[in-house]
Amino acid sequence: MEIELAAYPHPWTRGIFSDCLRVGYDCWGLQAGTALTGYTVFTRATGESHLLNLCVAPDRLRRGLGRILLDHARRMSAASGCRYMFLEVRPSNEAAIGLYRANGFVMVGERPAYYADGEGREDAIVMRCEL
Secondary structure, eight states: OHHHHHHOSSOOOHHHHHHHHHTTOEEEEEEETTEEEEEEEEEEETTEEEEEEEEEOGGGTTSSHHHHHHHHHHHHHHHTTOOEEEEEEOTTOHHHHHHHHHTTOEEEEEEEEEEEETTEEEEEEEEEEEO
């Protein structure tokens, strides 16, 4: 939870993480020694993968860890027969959008008022890549 709380103004709750584990979503962590430095949560079904969360500790950004996590999720998804990976991202999260674009994701749509925001709602950009 420390990384999630430090990384996002509107972080996932402990309950959301627990629900993801309970239903069997893929949850993978990246460690440096004994310290968790990042993680990803994704699900695979009916030939598609959905990246739900990818997070790197704020003090470990710009070191390629996000790419490592994304590559792992993509490889696992492709190995299980998924043809595409989808995700939602805040338009204000320019660093994440850059990572996704650099790794073959393209914008395929929007979800209006998808994210809670301190002063209202923020749309989501829907992105997809072929695996």
